[in-house]
Amino acid sequence: MHPMMNIAVRAARAGGRVLTKHMDRLDSIKIETKGQNDFVSEIDRLTEAEIVNTLARSYPDHAFICEEGGEIGNPDAEFKWYIDPLDGTKNYLHGYPSFCVSIAAAQHGRVEQAVIYNPVSQELFTATRGEGATLDGKRLRVSKSTTMESALLGTGFARDGVSDYRAYRRTFDAFSESASGVRRQGSAALELAYVAAGRLDGYWQFNLKKWDIAAGALIVREAGGLIGDMKGDEKWFESGNVVAASPIVFNSMIRTFAAVKVSHV
DSSP states (O other): OOHHHHHHHHHHHHHHHHHHHTGGGGGGOOEEEEETTEEEEHHHHHHHHHHHHHHHHHOTTSEEEETTTEEESOTTOSEEEEEEEEETHHHHHTTOSOOEEEEEEEETTEEEEEEEEETTTTEEEEEETTSOEEETTEEOOOOOOOOGGGOEEEEOOOOSSSSOHHHHHHHHHHHHHHSSEEEOOSOHHHHHHHHHTTSSSEEEESSOOHHHHHHHHHHHHHTTOEEEOTTSOSOHHHHOOEEEEOHHHHHHHHHHHHHTTOSOO
């Protein structure tokens, strides 16, 4: 295992321990509102601090781009870490067991290491560029689904006052009619991991942040999947508009976006 992967796994597990430790006191957790329908809890911040401290002990010269704390460290650093300490905050605060820790390490802007850890199931999804993706050490491959009619898709949406919810509904209606089913877990990183594991055949969402998708995207690609924006292009990391799927389903999803005339939100 790559040395940076070792530290990333250690940090993800440390963050996961913070999350599980506080699950029996959800009713007393302090919650703040960041925006419309967007919340942050003291547990997000505690988990983020634990992760950053674990990484920084080994890599003090690296930069850390965090959901809650912003960018920490040298902005010109060769290595930058994208950290989502609790992807699925609303799920966590309701005791709904669909959330995770997501950590990715990028060198010169290209993600090289990725870890997604589900502290409830204790499943550990990892990927190193060029070396494949794994779940608890076993090799991952995306699904072999060959038709949209047999595909199970995942999605997410934000009622944040900014996103074009009507455009999202057009895509949701189209996929609900053409696919075998659509699921919404409330954790983008975890759903990307599920695409890599073949549990979902495809996934789409608009307006995600880099820390939401950095780790999941590499895991999908290293498992043989494709990822792009709604046109199938490579602008997804900057736009946050993401489609991830097995190759055949990916191409079918891109055609659907073109048919309903949704390229961005």
